Amino acid sequence: MSESGRGVRSGVRGPRHARRVGARPIRAVWACAAIAAALLLHAPLAAQPGGVVRGRVVEAGSGAAVASAVVSVADASERSVLTDADGVFRLEGLAPGTHRLRVTHMGYAEREVEVEVTRAGEVVVNVALTPRALPLDALVVTAGRRLQALKDVPVPTEVVSAEEIRRSGASDVAAVLVERTGIQPQGGHPSGSGLMLQGLGSERVLVLIDGQPFIGRLSGQIDLSRIPAAAVERIEVVKGPQSTLYGSEAMGGVVNVITRPAGERGERAWRGEVVMGSADRLDFGLGARGALGRLGYVAEFGRREIAVTPGMADTSGARADRWDGLVTLRWSGERSHVEASALVLDERQRWRTGQLYDFADNRQWSLRLGGSHRAGGHRFVPVLYVTEFRNLARRSTMPEPVAGTGEEEVQREIEAELAYTLHAGQHVLDAGVEAKRRSIRSVRVVGESRALHTVEPFIQATLAAGPFSVVPGARFSWSEEWGTHWTPRLAALWRATPSLAVRASLGTGYRAPDFKELYMQFLNISPGIAYAVRGNPALRPETSTNVTGSVEWTGAQVYLRAHAFHNRFEDFIETRAVGDSAGVTLFTYGNVDNGRTRGIELEAGATWHGLRGEAGYAWLDAERTTTGEQLLGRPAHSARVSLTYPLPFGLRASASGVYTGRTPIQRTESGEVLHRDGFLRIDLRVAQALPRGFEIAAGVDNVLDERPEHWPGFAERQFHVSIGWRSDGSR
Numbered sequence: 001m002s003e004s005g006r007g008v009r010s011g012v013r014g015p016r017h018a019r020r021v022g023a024r025p026i027r028a029v030w031a032c033a034a035i036a037a038a039l040l041l042h043a044p045l046a047a048q049p050g051g052v053v054r055g056r057v058v059e060a061g062s063g064a065a066v067a068s069a070v071v072s073v074a075d076a077s078e079r080s081v082l083t084d085a086d087g088v089f090r091l092e093g094l095a096p097g098t099h100r101l102r103v104t105h106m107g108y109a110e111r112e113v114e115v116e117v118t119r120a121g122e123v124v125v126n127v128a129l130t131p132r133a134l135p136l137d138a139l140v141v142t143a144g145r146r147l148q149a150l151k152d153v154p155v156p157t158e159v160v161s162a163e164e165i166r167r168s169g170a171s172d173v174a175a176v177l178v179e180r181t182g183i184q185p186q187g188g189h190p191s192g193s194g195l196m197l198q199g200l201g202s203e204r205v206l207v208l209i210d211g212q213p214f215i216g217r218l219s220g221q222i223d224l225s226r227i228p229a230a231a232v233e234r235i236e237v238v239k240g241p242q243s244t245l246y247g248s249e250a251m252g253g254v255v256n257v258i259t260r261p262a263g264e265r266g267e268r269a270w271r272g273e274v275v276m277g278s279a280d281r282l283d284f285g286l287g288a289r290g291a292l293g294r295l296g297y298v299a300e301f302g303r304r305e306i307a308v309t310p311g312m313a314d315t316s317g318a319r320a321d322r323w324d325g326l327v328t329l330r331w332s333g334e335r336s337h338v339e340a341s342a343l344v345l346d347e348r349q350r351w352r353t354g355q356l357y358d359f360a361d362n363r364q365w366s367l368r369l370g371g372s373h374r375a376g377g378h379r380f381v382p383v384l385y386v387t388e389f390r391n392l393a394r395r396s397t398m399p400e401p402v403a404g405t406g407e408e409e410v411q412r413e414i415e416a417e418l419a420y421t422l423h424a425g426q427h428v429l430d431a432g433v434e435a436k437r438r439s440i441r442s443v444r445v446v447g448e449s450r451a452l453h454t455v456e457p458f459i460q461a462t463l464a465a466g467p468f469s470v471v472p473g474a475r476f477s478w479s480e481e482w483g484t485h486w487t488p489r490l491a492a493l494w495r496a497t498p499s500l501a502v503r504a505s506l507g508t509g510y511r512a513p514d515f516k517e518l519y520m521q522f523l524n525i526s527p528g529i530a531y532a533v534r535g536n537p538a539l540r541p542e543t544s545t546n547v548t549g550s551v552e553w554t555g556a557q558v559y560l561r562a563h564a565f566h567n568r569f570e571d572f573i574e575t576r577a578v579g580d581s582a583g584v585t586l587f588t589y590g591n592v593d594n595g596r597t598r599g600i601e602l603e604a605g606a607t608w609h610g611l612r613g614e615a616g617y618a619w620l621d622a623e624r625t626t627t628g629e630q631l632l633g634r635p636a637h638s639a640r641v642s643l644t645y646p647l648p649f650g651l652r653a654s655a656s657g658v659y660t661g662r663t664p665i666q667r668t669e670s671g672e673v674l675h676r677d678g679f680l681r682i683d684l685r686v687a688q689a690l691p692r693g694f695e696i697a698a699g700v701d702n703v704l705d706e707r708p709e710h711w712p713g714f715a716e717r718q719f720h721v722s723i724g725w726r727s728d729g730s731r
Contacts, residue, residue, distance in 0.1 A: 051094035051117035053125060057087045057103055060128040061610015062646030064689070066105055069129065074100035074112060103127045106137045109556035109607070131612060133605045134559040141211065142236040142256040144460070144471075145245050145430060146379075146421055154462070154471040154491035155242075155505055156550045156563055160235040162260075167644065167654055169685050169699045169720060171275065171283050171304050173235065173257055174224035179658055181616030181640055182239065182563075182601045186633065187311035187712030191349055191360060192223030194311075197239050198565055199597030199622040199634050200252030204511055204542075206242070208256040209343065209366070215413050216364055216389035220514060224255075225310035226345050226362065228324045230273065230285040231300040233260045240565060241509025241546045244473045244489040247434070247456050251509035251544050251569070262296030262330035262339070263289040270727045277720030279315065280307040294333065300326040308714040309351040313707075315714065317352035317399060338371040350399070359401045361392040377423040381432075385415045409442040426464035430473075433457040438515075445519040446535065452515070454479045469493040477510070481518065485510055485541050501552045509546065513539040517573050517589045531585040533575065540591050544569040557608065563601040568625075570594050595631065597622040610646040615639070630664050630673065633712075637661035650689030657682045665710050679708040679715070697722045 057066045065087030072080035073091065083089045091101075096119045104110045108129035115123050136151035138161075143153035150157060160176060170176045174193035178185045186194040186202050194202030203220035206213070209227070216222065235257055242250040263269070268290035275283040285302035302324045309318040328341040342365070349360040366387035373380045394406035419432035439451040460473030471491040478484050489507030496502060513536075520535040550563040572593035579586045598621050605614040617639045622631035642656040658681045666674040685699035698721045705717040 051096055051119065052090065052092050052122040053094060053099070053101065053115055053117065054088070054090040054122065055125040055127065057083045057089065057105075057127045057129060059108075059610065059646065060130045061648075062650065062652060063128075063648060064646070064650070066108065066129055069103055069105040069108070071127075072102050072104075074102045101125070101127075103129060105129060107135050108132055128609075130557060130609055131607050133557050133607050133612075134554045136554055140236050141258070142208075142238050142254055144462070145211070145419060145432070151495070151501065151554075152469075152493070154469060154493045154503060155238055155240065155548070156503060156552075156561075158237040158239075160237070162233050165229050165232055165235070167652075167685065167687075168229075168656075169275075169683075169697065169701075169722070170229050171281075171306075172225040172229055172310075173227040173232065173255075174310070176229055176235065177224065177237070177255070179640060179642075179656060180237070181603050182599070182618040182620075182638070183237070184633075184635065184638065184660070185712050186221070188221045188223055189219040190358065191309050191351060192218065192221060192311045193225040193713060194221045195224065195255075196634065197237075197253040197255075198546075198567055198599065199620050199631065200544075200567070200569075201633075204249060204251040206246055206248075206250040206254045208246075208254060210259055210341065210368065211256060212366070212368055212383070212385045212415070213387070213413060214257070215387055215411050216362065216391070217411075217514070218391060218409075220516070223310060223362075225320075226322070226347055226364065227257055228285070228300075228302050228304065228322070230283075230287070230302055231259050231324065231326050233258045239563075240505065240548045240567075241487075241489070241507045241544055243487040243509040244475050244507060245458060245460065247454075247475065247477060247487075248510060248512040248541070251511050251542065259326055259328070259341075259343075260287070260289065260298050260300060262298045262328050263291040264296060265291045265294065265332075267291055267296075268727075271725065273722060273724035275720055275722040278716075278718040279714070280305070281718070281720060282306075283722075294331055296330040296332065298326070298328045300324075309349055311713055312351055313711050313713060313715060314351070315716075317350060317357055319348070319350040321348045322346065335375070336371065336373040339369075341368045342366070355397065357396050357399055357401075359392075359394040359396070359406070361390075361394075361401075361406075363390045364388065379421040379423075381419040381421075383415075383417050383419075385417075386413070388412045407443060409440065409444070412439045413437070428462040428464075429459075430461070431457075431459040440515040442515075444522050445515055446521050447519070450515055450519050452479060452481055454512075467495045477512075479512060481537070482512060482539065482541060485512075499554050501554075502550070503552070504549045505546070507546050507548075509544040511542040511573075513541065513573055513589070520589075523584075525584070530583055531587060533587045536589045539573060539589060540571055542569065542572050542591070558606045559604065561601075561603040563603075564599070566596070566598040568596045593624060594626050595622070595624040597631070597634075612644045613642065615641045629667070632664050632667065632673075635661040635663040635678075652687045652689075654685050655683070676708055676710050679706055679711065680704065681706065681715075693726045695724050695726070697724070 057069045059066055067085045069083045070080055071089045081089050094117045096117055099115050099117055100112050102112050109132050115125055138150045139147050140150050140157055141147055143155050143157045165176055168176055177183050177195055184196040186196050188194055197205050202222050207222050237255055239253040242254045246254055271287040273285050283304045287300045289298045305321040307319055309320055323346040325344045330339040345364040347362040351358050368385050370383035389411045391409045392406045394401040396402050414437045417434040422429040434456045436454045441449045456477045458475040463470045474488040487508050491505035494502045518535045518537050520533055522533045524531055544567055546567050548565045552561045571591035573589050574593045575587045576590050576592055578588050599619050601618045603616040620634055622634045638661055639659045644654040646652045660679045662678050663676045664673045665676045682703045683701045687695055687697035689695050701718045707715050
């Protein structure tokens with residue numbers, strides 16, 4: 001009964017009961033699977049933090065944090081991290097055992113350290129990096145009109161970094177550059193601070209700001225003291241003729257002043273600085289840099305004043321007051337970017353001539369709109385640039401000018417350009433075209449207003465084969481006034497080893513006649529003096545041929561560089577007397593001068609822990625080939641040396657010396673040449689980092705108080721102190 005009854009009940013309830021009984025093993029299977037999966041998934045997670053290496057990367061000597069250094073495992077290069085703003089890093093998931101950590105940064109020598117990692121343990125290691133003697137991976141733009149690593153450029157290029165500029169304590173670009181090897185100061189006319197490259201004066205050196213011409217030449221010379229050092233990210237100097245890429249005025253070389261770039265996404269930084277010193281020096285500046293999404297921005301504002309006139313040694317009645325402002329906006333996309341910038345400079349100069357005061361009011365502004373677009377190996381870069389310079393010259397018996405008086409000159413330039421770059425494997429093609437309109441308004445030119453139009457296409461190819469690169473290029477220039485001109489160049493680079501580079505180039509340069517040389521009309525009649533100057537519309541462009549060779553050896557902590565050049569120039573434009581009328585001597589301009597410059601430049605640098613030392617020597621020989629006369633204002637020998645050492649607790653000390661040799665400065669009517677004695681200038685500076693981004697600094701320029709006669713600028717001992725503040729993320 002019981003069996004049949006169980007059987008009946010079983011038969012009636014069987015299906016539901018069967019499902020209930022069968023669910024137990026199914027649930028057990030799922031539970032086991034979940035446990036196994038959890039164990040499998042947990043195994044790597046548990047092992048992940050098994051070995052941890054954390055630490056901090058700092059600069060040797062100073063102990064300052066090194067941000068954005070790459071810390072990688074030498075035997076597993078795919079595992080790497082970047083240090084943060086405090087130099088801190090953390091590597092996880094390292095297997096137990098011995099590992100080698102490789103620490104790299106563009107501005108520092110690479111370093112490897114060995115660490116012993118234990119399971120579930122944590123290793124703390126601090127790494128001190130020594131700054132590189134020469135950062136070959138630094139990006140430059142001037143040598144090829146596009147971004148390149150310094151080690152890849154075919155012509156010798158010198159870079160002055162933002163840190164070097166800040167360390168110099170200089171307030172303007174002119175004061176920064178005259179401390180470099182082979183760069184000589186040159187006074188303006190009537191005032192201003194220019195420079196010479198390879199023995200060619202500032203009227204034959206092209207000055208750019210962010211790749212665009214910096215106008216405002218007076219008597220052909222540019223005043224670099226107008227450009228504030230505080231707004232500069234770096235300065236690139238390329239010596240020798242660069243007319244193939246940059247056209248007129250680049251016979252002696254190119255100085256490209258790169259301003260601070262707009263911020264990147266997630267960045268926000270501020271800065272402020274006040275400088276006080278001798279000769280009533282007072283500078284202050286404010287800056288902000290950051291980004292709002294894809295839109296980056298930078299803004300710089302400054303005020304500089306000093307009782308010194310640039311390019312003049314006499315301080316009697318001297319004064320220079322300047323305001324400057326810079327704003328840059330940059331929108332960045334995946335393959336394109338658009339950038340707009342505005343620069344404003346306002347300057348008041350005063351100096352004394354006898355019983356009279358001379359005044360020069362200079363106002364300058366520029367607007368630049370550009371961008372780039374990449375499509376595969378193609379890159380297009382259009383730029384529109386507009387700039388204006390106004391000079392108001394006045395004279396008075398009082399230390400203040402009389403309103404409504406004076407003579408004004410207005411210079412304007414509008415430039416449109418399109419550059420194209422094609423990357424095809426190792427080979428690169430660069431091409432472009434520039435169209436310019438330059439104009440002037442002055443009572444000293446015929447008709448009081450003139451304009452010149454030029455169109456200049458150019459092309460350059462980089463043909464690479466292993467360690468060899470050959471770079472041919474040419475520019476065709478057309479002007480409605482002086483016609484056409486070809487400017488070819490051939491450069492070559494042989495990187496024999498990663499440390500050894502040999503460069504050579506054969507190129508030509510030219511300088512087109514300017515407005516004054518073409519159209520000037522000027523009459524000066526005063527007691528004992530009577531002369532007139534007239535322009536010459538038949539002038540031809542000046543030309544030069546240059547041969548350059550250089551050898552550079554760069555190690556992690558040492559570099560050696562030798563550079564030799566030979567320039568031969570023809571048809572240089574100079575004034576000449578052509579007659580006399582009623583006691584008034586008549587001068588005009590002509591292509592009358594031929595000559596040559598040649599020289600050798602030697603440089604060396606080394607770093608050891610935090611200590612950095614550099615030295616350079618330059619020899620120059622410059623003469624007129626028609627007469628054999630030595631060119632004036634050019635020293636045969638010059639040298640420099642600098643030493644910087646970051647001490648513990650944020651203290652940094654630096655010393656520099658610049659020697660300018662005996663210099664011919666004047667030729668008498670009898671043919672005797674008068675010389676200026678050699679001049680040794682020694683500068684000292686110390687800076688102390690303080691908490692929360694503050695820094696105080698003090699320095700003395702020209703410690704020995706050497707005062708050479710006829711020096712093109714102020715040459716007395718000067719003291720200066722400063723206090724600055726920078727937020728995290730500032731450049």
